[in-house]
Each structure stands twice: as C-alpha cells, then as structure tokens.
Amino acid sequence: MPKKSLNKPVSNKSFDEKLFRLLVAQVKDHAIFMIDPNGYILSWNEGAKHIKGYTENEIIGKHISVFYTPEDVQNNEPRKNLNLALKNGIHEVEGWRVRKDGAEFWANIVFTTLYNDEGHLTGFAKVTRDITDEKKISDRKTRLNAELEQQVIENTEKLVANENRFRQLIENSYDGISLMDENLKVIFRSKSSQRINGWTNTERDSLSIIDLAHPDDRELLKNLIEKILNNPGVPVIATYRSRHKQGHYIWIECVYTNMLSDVNINAIVCNFRDVTERKAKDEEIKKKTAQVESILESINEGFIALDKNLCYTYVNKRVCEMVNREPDELLGQYIWSLFPEAINTPTFNAYAKALKEQKHVHFEDYYEPLDLWHENDIYPSENGISIFTRDITERKKAEAEIEKSHAQLLEASATQAAILDALPPNIVLVNEKGKIIAVNESWKKFTLDNNLGVPQFGIGYNYLAIAETATGVDKPTNNKIARGLKDVIVGNKKEFTSEYECYISNKKVWYQVIIAPLADTNHKGAVILHIDITDRKIAEEALIQSEANLRSVFENTGLIIVLFDNDLNILSFNTNAKEKGRINFGKKLKIGASAFNYFPKERKAIIQQIVQKVHNCQETVCYETSYFINENIIWYEVRWICVVNKANESIGVILTLNDITDKKRSELERDRMTADLVQRNKDLEQFTYIVSHNLRAPVANIRGLSNLLNGFGAGDEADNAAALQGLSYSVNNLDKVIIDLNNILQIGKQVNDQIETISLSDLVEEIKSGIHEMIRKNKASITYNFEALDELYTVKVYMYSIFQNLVINSIKFKQPGVNPQIEISSAIVDKNIILRFKDNGKGIDLAKNTPHLFGLYKRFDTSVEGKGMGLFMVKLQTESLGGTVNVNSEVNKGTEFTLEFPMKLKKNKIVPDAKL
Structure with a gap:
C-alpha cells in the first residue's frame, strides 16, 4: 500500500492526533492511534509500536490495510470496517491481523468515529488489543467441545460426565455464554450471564434480545441478527448497549456464531462480556480531548505543536490569526517550507536548540513578511515541540515610539537655541506683557544693520515700543501688528499674519509677520517672526506678468x-x-x-x-x-x-x-493633378501610337487605291469596282478606329456625370439578361455574392461596361469542352472596396503577356474573334473611378480579376474614392 502524502491532512485531524499523543502515549497494552476518513494513519503510540511492530516514522501516512491479511484486503474488509464505524458511530471487530514481521495475531479492534464542532467528519480513533492468547483459549474451548461431542457419540456413559464437566466450564467462565434457537429465544445461559446483566433465567425468558437493546442500537442489532442468520458458522462480533436488570444500560461485547446447522449444537452461540468500563475510559479520553481543545482555543496566546520533523500537528485559532492562514494550510506541513524567510533567524535557531538540548527556550523575534513581533516559549518532548507564542507587535511599536520620543526630546532640548539661530526669519519671543525674552541671530543682525540702537538687541524691552521707533514702517501697519499681538496673547486668535512694505536705506522691502502663541501651558506669550519676502514679491510680480504674456500667446x-x-x-x-x-x-x-x-x-x-x-x-x-x-x-x-x-x-x-486641412487639400490636389498629368501623358502616348499605327494602314490603303483610280481609264470598270470596294473597306476600318478613339476620349468626360446609387446584384442580372443567348449557347454559369457590399454610389455606365467586358471575356475565352463558371463577389478590406471576377477559362500566360495585357488592340489569343478593346476599357474605366485592376491567372485553370477602389462616405453612402 503506497504511503499517503502528509501534505493533504484532513481538517482538524492533527489536533486529535496531538491530543491522543499527549493522553495515550505511554499506554503499551493497547494500540491506540488515529486515522483519517480514508483510513490513513495519523498518530501512533507505544502500545501500537509494541503490538504492531512498526515505529512511528515507519507507519505514519500508511493505510490500515497493511495490518489486514491478503484475503481480508481482497474482500475490502478495511473499507467495510470504516463504513460500519461511520454508520454506527462505533464498530468493534475481531480477526486476524498482521505484524510488521509478517506474524499474524488475533486482535480485538474498536473503531470510533470523530467529528469536529461543525459536525464534519475528521477521522476515526482505532483501539487494537492483542487477544491471541484469549483466542487460543477460545479455540481450545471449541476443540474441547468438539472432542466432548465426539466422546458423547462414542460413549454414552461418558456423555453425562463430560456434559457435566462442560457445563461446569461454561458456568464458571468469566464471559457470559448463551445458546439461542432460530427465533433467538434463549435455551441456555451460563451463570456469568446473570452476573453480567442481572437477569435470572426466568426473567430473561420473557424478554427478547431487541427488547433489551438500547433504542439507538436496535436498528444495528436487527442488521446484526440478519447477518448472523445468513452466515452459518461465521463468528459475528458486535458491541452495543443492553438494559441491565437495575434499569441502566451496559455496553456488552458479543461474538455470535450460527451453529444451527451443527446437529450436535443446533443453536446460536453467543459469548459476551461487559465492556462498560472500557467504554467509560474511551468517553473519558474524548472528554479530556474536548477539554484540552477548549482550553487551547480559548487562551489569548497562540499554541503550536510540531512533530520531530517540525511538521504542524496542531495550531489554535490565535496562531491562524497571527499568520493569516487557515488550519488546513498549516497542518501536516513542514514549518520552514511555509515560512522560508525565517530560516537562520533567531526563531529557526531556537527551535533547533529546543529539539537538540530538550530544554525550555524563551525568545523574541521579528518576522518581516508579516511585520510581526512575537514572543515564544518552547517546550520540547520526545514527540516534538510545543510552542506558546504571543503577538507583541504593538508593544514593540510602543517601545520604539517611546524610545524615539525620548531621543527627540533630547535632541529638541539640545538644538532649540540652534534652531532659532539657524532660521533666516527675524524671530522674537515675547511674554504676556509684550516684553522680549529671547531673539535669534537673524534678529540681532537686523537690529545692527538698521541702527535700531536697542541695548541687548531689545531683550527686556517692549516689542511694540521698538516697532514704533523703526524707520520705514507706517503707523497703520504698526497698529495692525499691535492688535494682532494682543489677540494672540489673550487667546482671541490662534495665529496672526500680515504682509507689509517698508523702506530701509531708501530701498523698498517686503516682510511677512507671523505671530503665534508660545507652546507653553504654564506661561503666556508669543513668537513673532519677520520674514523677508522681497524676492518672493518680485518673483510674483514677474510671474503675473509672464503668465499674462503666456496667456496672451495661449489665447491668440x-x-x-x-x-x-x-x-x-x-x-x-x-x-x-x-x-x-x-x-x-x-x-x-x-x-x-x-x-x-x-x-x-x-x-x-x-x-x-x-x-x-x-x-x-x-x-x-x-x-x-x-x-x-x-x-x-x-x-x-x-x-x-x-x-x-x-x-x-x-x-x-x-x-x-x-x-492643416487646407494644406492637405492642396497636397491632395497637387497629387491628383500630377497623377492626371501622368495619366494624360500616357493617354497621349497611347493616342499617338494609335494614330501612327492603327490609322496609318487604312490611310495608306486609301491613298494607294486613289492613285489606282486615277490611273484607270473609262473602260476599266472591273478594276474600278475592285478599287472602290477596297477603298470602302479601308474607309470603314478608318471609321471604326475613329469611333474607338472617340469612345476613349469620352471616358474622362463621363466620369463626372450620371453618379447614382446602383445595386451590384441588379447590375449582374441586367448583364445576364442582355447576353442571355450567349450564356445559353455556351452553357455558362454566373453566380455572385454581394453580402459584404451590394450598393455603390458611382457611375453606373462605367460599372456596367466593366462587369460586361469581364463577363463576356470569361465566356469567350472558355476552355474547350468545359462549361464556363463565373463567380463575382464583393468585400471590404482595410477601407477598400474589393470586387473579384473568377472563371475557369483558358487562363492567361502572365509571364508572356503581362506587359500588353491591358493595351489597346492587344490580342494574345487569336483563336477567338475580337478587337483587343475589352481589357483596355476595363482598366481605363476602373482607373477613372480611382481604382486599380490586378489579375491572377494560370493557363488551363482559370483567371481572377481583382478591382480595388479606395472607399469613403458621401451622403451616408459608400462610394469609390474617385474624382467625383
């Protein structure tokens, strides 16, 4: 069975474990220890070590199944025992158990369920007693009974003697023995039975086993009876309360064995004993446990119990308050893993000293993470250490404050005069009559610099009399200061302050006078300060002027x-x-x-x-x-x-x-004009190319044919007709080129006309309707998705032309044997309008044809009839709307044209950001 982690203790289990150690540590004839609700061992006493063979360090944290035989473990007996104890509050059982060395012994085990004050299950107390010798005696009795019965069968004469002998053994047994029939009616009772419960055989005959059971134990007993009847030959152990003849209830420990199937016995055998005294001791243990718990939880001091490994086994609520943690966070944990900052501190050293020297240690220490001063008394024992701790933070702070105050008083006393002398204001101390009793160095210098001619710098003289003789101070100012001084001395005012100007050596000087009462409860008087504020006044005036200047700039x-x-x-x-x-x-x-x-x-x-x-x-x-x-x-x-x-x-x-709106508009207009000039230059180059290339051939033909006509005579009618037909063909070609040039030149003019809201889906439907026969003939499929954007405020004729040219091209340049599929969609990406046209046609060899893809009269697939105007018009019209055209294509897979227009709002409508 794996050892259970001690880092997950059940709530309050360590408290009970500590108390059991304190109370039952020295009990050697009983194994008394605690287990958690899941059967893991929490404590260990000397009796347990003696009986089981395990030391405390070896067994703590292991499961109780280590004590069971493999057969019992396989039958899940450990869990069954715990469940019965949980159900009944107490469960007693006997059976074979296994020591550390593998030896088996017959044990009497009592499980007692434990709860905390909130009614929560905290674990079980388990008491084990080695009754192997008793078991041997019991087995010997059984064997003797068997031999006796055999002898009865073999020898009738010996039967009576052996029966009498057997009766004597039973009747003189200390334990009570009863035999019951299948209805649980008593058919035999030993003398000890009456001694145990007080009932005579006659009295007992009128009472059933249920009648005698305590009301709270009757349900348990009913289940017990059912188990006895259903398990012949299997001993069933139980402990419950039975009514004594005197009216009180006693605890009896019973072993029932169903021997009804044995023809020689034909009874249910019950061996029982009075265990009331033992139960009383268990209750006493519980009572003392509660008393100790009550004491530890009610004291103002914190109490900590640590095992030899310095893991928490108990903390009271005061400790939890001091360290701001819950008991579950502490119990079972190694103290220095929870408080690593305390390692190598006086606390750490004191714990080590107490464990090593096994003597009481008293100390104080400061734990910085919690700003906590604590006073501690450590009491070691063989099982660990117990610590009483007190929070002395407030006391320490008070001591520090007293020490600080004392130092401040000493410092104040030593530096009072120096402070007055060091202060730049002119300071005068006067008594309640207005006489000067002390001055500082600044005042002394002031009287000398201004030739006041006052002996002893005015000490002993009336302050107001000296003020009246001072030059450069007007009378209203003196009167105001005199009233203020009087009000402060008599207590009408807590403070008087005023600013005044005076002239010293024909120089304007500003002073602030402050009068405050002496901080002396025994004597009345005042402190008078004269502070030179000339520089401040000059700075204030300059600041006011500077602020006015800055405000003027700020606002204008x-x-x-x-x-x-x-x-x-x-x-x-x-x-x-x-x-x-x-x-x-x-x-x-x-x-x-x-x-x-x-x-x-x-x-x-x-x-x-x-x-x-x-x-x-x-x-x-x-x-x-x-x-x-x-x-x-x-x-x-x-x-x-x-x-x-x-x-x-x-x-x-x-x-x-x-x-900078005007500036940006000028920049944008300049950029637009530059772009227009570049575009016009391109158009002019294109136009020049068209004139020089596309018009040259028709004009040359016309000139040649004209010369031929001039050379023919009147009789050359056939030649004349051929020449005229050629001339007509050249004129028609010339007319087509002129019409195309006219359409191109109209692009720039139309862009400012016919702006309206159009629906892209309606536009596609119009185009499909207009080329319906072409779509039907080529079995073309046109689908569109304009969920992202369906309405545009733009030039409809341009959009119609762009859409129509791209759709017709997709149908014309389809792959042989493949029905054209055209997908049109819209999107808005980064404030740009995106229109995509995708088909499954022949595709374009972009590596070869990209330079001439959008050129006028540029055709790269001559297998289909056309003039090379479509893509040229698409590009020209798209750019006229402020957009761009991009193409992505792969031969024999299809082509995708992407039209991108900058988007802006106009009249709450989305429009391409063109020259509208």
Missing part, C-alpha cells in the same frame, strides 16, 4: 491647446480648444475630465502608447490625423509635448492640434 494662437496632468486629466485649455471641441466634436471640454472622454474608443490604446512614450523619453511626438466632421474630412497636425519640472520630472502633457 491658431492652435488648439490642452494641458493634461500625468493621468491625462484636463488641467487647462485655450479658447480655440473650447470652441473647436464644441463645434467639431460636439463635446464641451471640462477641467478635470479625462482625455479618453474625447477620443474614439478604438484610439485609446494608441493614445496610451503615445503618452507613455512622451513620459519615458520626454520627447515630442508628432503625427497627422483626420476626422469626418459634417461629411467633410478635417486634417490636424498633432503634437504631444512632455512638461517637466526643475528636477526634469514629468508633471504633465501638452496636446496641440493644428488645422
């Missing part, structure tokens, strides 16, 4: 300016920010509001990253952004600027927004 700039603190709460903003915030964003800026109230939620993470970068690097972050406001796009140049103090620490952030 064209920028939007907002000042935030480090948490991005608004501290200030200029008028421009106030107006633009209300007009452009529909929100009113408020002091103290968070910046994230004004930014879109999707930009919150980006703004946080920007501000973090500004704080960390103390650098300006600049970028451009745009907003749709009233269906117009507004562009801003944004700057985030870190605000630092003199210590170069970040104290806030400035946000500026500069409206």
Whole structure:
C-alpha cells in the first residue's frame, strides 16, 4: 500500500492526533492511534509500536490495510470496517491481523468515529488489543467441545460426565455464554450471564434480545441478527448497549456464531462480556480531548505543536490569526517550507536548540513578511515541540515610539537655541506683557544693520515700543501688528499674519509677520517672526506678468491647446480648444475630465502608447490625423509635448492640434493633378501610337487605291469596282478606329456625370439578361455574392461596361469542352472596396503577356474573334473611378480579376474614392 502524502491532512485531524499523543502515549497494552476518513494513519503510540511492530516514522501516512491479511484486503474488509464505524458511530471487530514481521495475531479492534464542532467528519480513533492468547483459549474451548461431542457419540456413559464437566466450564467462565434457537429465544445461559446483566433465567425468558437493546442500537442489532442468520458458522462480533436488570444500560461485547446447522449444537452461540468500563475510559479520553481543545482555543496566546520533523500537528485559532492562514494550510506541513524567510533567524535557531538540548527556550523575534513581533516559549518532548507564542507587535511599536520620543526630546532640548539661530526669519519671543525674552541671530543682525540702537538687541524691552521707533514702517501697519499681538496673547486668535512694505536705506522691502502663541501651558506669550519676502514679491510680480504674456500667446494662437496632468486629466485649455471641441466634436471640454472622454474608443490604446512614450523619453511626438466632421474630412497636425519640472520630472502633457486641412487639400490636389498629368501623358502616348499605327494602314490603303483610280481609264470598270470596294473597306476600318478613339476620349468626360446609387446584384442580372443567348449557347454559369457590399454610389455606365467586358471575356475565352463558371463577389478590406471576377477559362500566360495585357488592340489569343478593346476599357474605366485592376491567372485553370477602389462616405453612402 503506497504511503499517503502528509501534505493533504484532513481538517482538524492533527489536533486529535496531538491530543491522543499527549493522553495515550505511554499506554503499551493497547494500540491506540488515529486515522483519517480514508483510513490513513495519523498518530501512533507505544502500545501500537509494541503490538504492531512498526515505529512511528515507519507507519505514519500508511493505510490500515497493511495490518489486514491478503484475503481480508481482497474482500475490502478495511473499507467495510470504516463504513460500519461511520454508520454506527462505533464498530468493534475481531480477526486476524498482521505484524510488521509478517506474524499474524488475533486482535480485538474498536473503531470510533470523530467529528469536529461543525459536525464534519475528521477521522476515526482505532483501539487494537492483542487477544491471541484469549483466542487460543477460545479455540481450545471449541476443540474441547468438539472432542466432548465426539466422546458423547462414542460413549454414552461418558456423555453425562463430560456434559457435566462442560457445563461446569461454561458456568464458571468469566464471559457470559448463551445458546439461542432460530427465533433467538434463549435455551441456555451460563451463570456469568446473570452476573453480567442481572437477569435470572426466568426473567430473561420473557424478554427478547431487541427488547433489551438500547433504542439507538436496535436498528444495528436487527442488521446484526440478519447477518448472523445468513452466515452459518461465521463468528459475528458486535458491541452495543443492553438494559441491565437495575434499569441502566451496559455496553456488552458479543461474538455470535450460527451453529444451527451443527446437529450436535443446533443453536446460536453467543459469548459476551461487559465492556462498560472500557467504554467509560474511551468517553473519558474524548472528554479530556474536548477539554484540552477548549482550553487551547480559548487562551489569548497562540499554541503550536510540531512533530520531530517540525511538521504542524496542531495550531489554535490565535496562531491562524497571527499568520493569516487557515488550519488546513498549516497542518501536516513542514514549518520552514511555509515560512522560508525565517530560516537562520533567531526563531529557526531556537527551535533547533529546543529539539537538540530538550530544554525550555524563551525568545523574541521579528518576522518581516508579516511585520510581526512575537514572543515564544518552547517546550520540547520526545514527540516534538510545543510552542506558546504571543503577538507583541504593538508593544514593540510602543517601545520604539517611546524610545524615539525620548531621543527627540533630547535632541529638541539640545538644538532649540540652534534652531532659532539657524532660521533666516527675524524671530522674537515675547511674554504676556509684550516684553522680549529671547531673539535669534537673524534678529540681532537686523537690529545692527538698521541702527535700531536697542541695548541687548531689545531683550527686556517692549516689542511694540521698538516697532514704533523703526524707520520705514507706517503707523497703520504698526497698529495692525499691535492688535494682532494682543489677540494672540489673550487667546482671541490662534495665529496672526500680515504682509507689509517698508523702506530701509531708501530701498523698498517686503516682510511677512507671523505671530503665534508660545507652546507653553504654564506661561503666556508669543513668537513673532519677520520674514523677508522681497524676492518672493518680485518673483510674483514677474510671474503675473509672464503668465499674462503666456496667456496672451495661449489665447491668440491658431492652435488648439490642452494641458493634461500625468493621468491625462484636463488641467487647462485655450479658447480655440473650447470652441473647436464644441463645434467639431460636439463635446464641451471640462477641467478635470479625462482625455479618453474625447477620443474614439478604438484610439485609446494608441493614445496610451503615445503618452507613455512622451513620459519615458520626454520627447515630442508628432503625427497627422483626420476626422469626418459634417461629411467633410478635417486634417490636424498633432503634437504631444512632455512638461517637466526643475528636477526634469514629468508633471504633465501638452496636446496641440493644428488645422492643416487646407494644406492637405492642396497636397491632395497637387497629387491628383500630377497623377492626371501622368495619366494624360500616357493617354497621349497611347493616342499617338494609335494614330501612327492603327490609322496609318487604312490611310495608306486609301491613298494607294486613289492613285489606282486615277490611273484607270473609262473602260476599266472591273478594276474600278475592285478599287472602290477596297477603298470602302479601308474607309470603314478608318471609321471604326475613329469611333474607338472617340469612345476613349469620352471616358474622362463621363466620369463626372450620371453618379447614382446602383445595386451590384441588379447590375449582374441586367448583364445576364442582355447576353442571355450567349450564356445559353455556351452553357455558362454566373453566380455572385454581394453580402459584404451590394450598393455603390458611382457611375453606373462605367460599372456596367466593366462587369460586361469581364463577363463576356470569361465566356469567350472558355476552355474547350468545359462549361464556363463565373463567380463575382464583393468585400471590404482595410477601407477598400474589393470586387473579384473568377472563371475557369483558358487562363492567361502572365509571364508572356503581362506587359500588353491591358493595351489597346492587344490580342494574345487569336483563336477567338475580337478587337483587343475589352481589357483596355476595363482598366481605363476602373482607373477613372480611382481604382486599380490586378489579375491572377494560370493557363488551363482559370483567371481572377481583382478591382480595388479606395472607399469613403458621401451622403451616408459608400462610394469609390474617385474624382467625383
């Protein structure tokens, strides 16, 4: 059986284990130990060691099945015993058990169920007694009975003598013996039976076994009877309460054996004994256990019990409060694994000393992780150590505070005069009559520098009299100070302060006078401070002027300016920010509001990253952004600027927004014009190519034919007719080229006309209707999926032409023997409109034909009739709408054209971002 981990103790089991150790450690004739609800051993006593052969370290944590024979283990007897004890509260059984050395012994075992105060199962107490000798006697009795019965059979004459002898043995046995018939009616009782329960045979005849059982044990007894009757020849052990003749109940331990099938006995044999005294001892143990528990839980001190391995076996609630843990977190755990910070501390050393020297140890220590001072008394024993601990944190703090206060008093006493002298203000101490009783060095210097001519720097003189003679101080100021001094001395005011200006050596100087009462309960008086605040006043005036200048710039700039603190709460903003915030964003800026109230939620993470970068690097972050406001796009140049103090620490952030919409529009217009010029140049080159290439052949033919006509005579009618027919053909070709050129030139003009909302699905249906015969003839299949986007606000004639050219090309250039399949779909990707046309046609050799794929009159598959205008028109019209065309194709597998248009909103509708 594997050893169970001690890191998972059952709640409160360690408490019972500790108490059993304390109370039954020295009991040697009984194995008394505790097990958890699952049958794992929690404690061990000397009696258990003596009987079982295991030491405590060998057996703790093992399952009780190690004591059972292999047959009992196979029959799950350990679990059955626990279940019966759990069901009945107590379960007693006898049987063969196995010692450590493998030897078997006959044992009497009593299981007692244990619960905590909350009624939760904590485990079982198990008491085992080696009754092998008794078993041998019992077996010997059985053997003698058998021999006796044999002799009765063999010799009738000896039967009577042997029967008498047998009766004498039974009647003189200390245990009670009863024989019962199949109805459990007593047919024989030994003398000890009456001694045990007090009933005479006659009295007992009128009572059933159920009548005598305690009401709480009757159900148990009924089950016991059923088991006895159903298991002939098998001893059944039980312990229950039976009523004594005197009216009280006694505990009896019984062994029932169903011998009804034995013709020589034909009875149920019951051997029983009075175990009331033993039960009383068990109850006494429980009572003492409860008493110890009550004492340990009621004391104000913490109590800890550790085994020899320094694992917790018990903690009271006070300890749990001190370390802020539950009992289950401590019990069974190694103390230093739970509190590794205490290793090599006085606590660690004290525990080791107590275990090693086996003597009481008293100490105090501080545990920093819990900010806990604790005082401890350690009492060792052979099973471990017991610790009484007290939380002395408050006492230690009080002692430290007293020590600190004492040091502060000494320091204050030693430095009081030095403090006064070191302070820059002119300080005067006056008594309740206004006479100066002490001054500092600054005051002394002040009187000397200003030639006040006061002996002893004014000590012993009236302060107000000296103030009246001071030059440069007006009378109203002196009167005000005099009233303030009087109010403070008599207690009308706790403090008086005032600022005044005076002239010393024709120089304007500012002072702040502060008058406060003396901090002396025995004497009235005041402390008067004269603080030179000239520099502060000059700085304040300069600051006011600087702030006015900055405010002027702040309010008159064209920028939007907002000042935030480090948490991005608004501290200030200029008028421009106030107006633009209300007009452009529909929100009113408020002091103290968070910046994230004004930014879109999707930009919150980006703004946080920007501000973090500004704080960390103390650098300006600049970028451009745009907003749709009233269906117009507004562009801003944004700057985030870190605000630092003199210590170069970040104290806030400035946000500026500069409206660069006009600039961006100019840039976009410039880019558009540049793109138009490039495109016009390409168109001109293309047009030049068409004129030089496509018109040259028809014109040359016309000229040649004209010369021929001029050379023919009047009689050459056949030749004239042929020349005229050739001339007509060349003129028709010339007309087609001119019409194509006219259509191309109309592309740029039509783009600004006929803008309307179109349905892509309706557009496809119109095209299918228009080329219905072509679709039917070629067995073509056209499917579309416009769930992502079905409606566009654009030029319908362009879209119709683009869709129609791509659909017709897919049908024309189909694979031989394969029905054309065309799939059209829409999507929106990164604010772009995507239209895809996919077919299963011949495909295009892109490696060979890409340079000329969209060229005018460029045909790379001459097996199909055409002019080479379709793809040229698709590209031209797509680009006129601001889009691009991409193609992906593989020969004999198919082609996919992808049209991509930048998307924007106009009149709440999705439109390609073309020149509309």
